Amino acid sequence: MRIFIAIDLPEDIKKDIYNISKNIRGISGKIVEEENIHITLKFLGQINQETLNKINKKLSSINYNKFYINIGDFGYFNNRVLWIKILNKENIINLHNIIDNKLYELNIQKDIDYEPHITIYRIKNIKNDNYLKEYLNENKKIYSNILIDKFYIKESILMTHGPVYRNLYEYKLL
Template identity: 30%
Template sequence: MPRLFAGLEIPKDITTLLSLQKGGLYGARWVDESNYHITLRFMGDVDYGLANEIVFQMSQIQYPEFDLSLRGFGSFGSKKPHSVFAAVQNSQELYLLHQEIERRMRKLGLRSDKHDYTPHVTLARLKKTAEPIDVANYLAMRGNFQSGNFRVPRFVLFSSRDSVGGGPYVIEETFDLL
């Protein structure tokens, strides 16, 4: 049974820039730069029949290419942070692509995520030993982070294995944007 999610790849120059932000945070398990991505929609563990339906639905999406950039860092888990991320600059095009994928996945019977969509690139997962003040200091020191714009020419269906912290991720299918 594959574990699937749709996402966007990050260009090499941006992944290199992000990888330079590693370190200086006790209790962090840093994500390997080869696994950096922006999740569009997590599908979870699905059987192969549903996986084929997902591929078909995604292949029917006709959407134009667009530009993105990253701006600032943040964390998930307000009282007990559990991950650190690079935030994606607000993009109407990204949200519309996400909504189209979401609509098609609900049509297949997949439940929506219980959290609001927050596009980001996960940089580290935090152990329970990470102190909120240390996370706040790490984020404050990197508050002005900004990448240049990068073009999004396609979206991808990734698979992952069941593991702590995700990865390695495998590209199963690619879907070119117009």
């Protein structure tokens, strides 16, 4: 199974982000579908059921308080990934580090330079950089006080039309 750990966003925010994404012009690539918009805490890749059970046990022992985040503004990774920034990322980074440390006990490698973000577009080619920057600047929005009260282990099922994500386990924050 192809596995990752993630935070879901409220449906209304995912819908709004998707509507901004689908109207982007000046680039070619693959939009992240509305139902797939999330914040990745850790990508694990191919995991067998035995290891998944051990991961679930480790993550079930996490006691972390729920928190609020603000998101907004856009960024790029190597002109290949268009993403939305997490503006107050301390709690997400802390939660990520706790997860990383728990999974390190299972000999799962720690992440280097984790940067919490929301991927909205996988870019193949930027045809008009000026238009893209102008569009993103005009559509910049700040979403405030988004409650983060749970996270998930998700399975990514690769299909011809794109990935389908399925929640396998849910972990509630205190």
